[in-house]
Amino acid sequence: MTIIRLDPEDRWSEAVIHNKLIYYTSVPTNLENDAYKQTQSALAEIDKILARANSNKTRILEATLFIANKHDFTAMNQAWDEWVAKGSAPTRCTVQAGLMKKEYLVEIKIIAAVNQ
């Protein structure tokens, strides 16, 4: 069964597709911003990756959200609620954990269904 890697770099691949699933971890691209805007950015990156895989946010199965600071939970949720496909939302797990760039406030790991 074929493994398709999107943007494979030496250290990691941006996303990986196998057996009708895509595996992806999204980080924000606007590191100077607050948690609301970082979440918007990370979610926009998810939209882009899913589009490349002929999928979209209505097909996300699970999402694990890591936030650097608990007090950003409300801001993260605000961006999430504005973005999520209501009625087709994934199961979700959110925890506070340390992130690998000091500017990161949020990181979002997903598994989604694709048609490839």
Added chain:
Amino acid sequence: MTIIRLDPEDRWSEAVIHNKLIYYTSVPTNLENDAYKQTQSALAEIDKILARANSNKTRILEATLFIANKHDFTAMNQAWDEWVAKGSAPTRCTVQAGLMKKEYLVEIKIIAAVNQ
């Protein structure tokens, strides 16, 4: 390939079924209690969801356990050991991370096989 969402709310779905797998994150419902009782509660929620998907705890493939305090590892394991299907246990990963309600002591994320 069909995606079945159990209890879809605006923000998230309680669980999601796709391609013979169920994705679910369980939280305790007895927030006034200790880690032993919270783990029992979270595991009972897993039993309920799996039953709704025509599955059960012998079909769990992986479990990721997040505990708020490292010193609750023993209490969490006690409830786990009393519950787990010995010989049919999932692979397991446990880390300490911050949880999103201050009363939460444990949160359990699973992927299990279903027959749907």
Added chain:
Amino acid sequence: MTIIRLDPEDRWSEAVIHNKLIYYTSVPTNLENDAYKQTQSALAEIDKILARANSNKTRILEATLFIANKHDFTAMNQAWDEWVAKGSAPTRCTVQAGLMKKEYLVEIKIIAAVNQ
């Protein structure tokens, strides 16, 4: 659909195989060592498990790396970069979280494709 459990113990199974995927969490075996050597050890354990499942590191789909101390990110990456199958790397998510043995500096959770 069959579930194959590698080294099933009462509390957990070392790894679980189902529907062409293997689920596994690796911990280092050389607990007296630094993060570089612990990562080498955890990655060597991944190689061993994948070999038992007729798979190998070119078939890893996603990896979640938990490190106990952010300052070990560089040492962890050094061991990772020396080991990873360049061009066939998984998607990767790394966070700092508390680990369950005080000697643990790194823990690596993977999902990989197998031919079973």
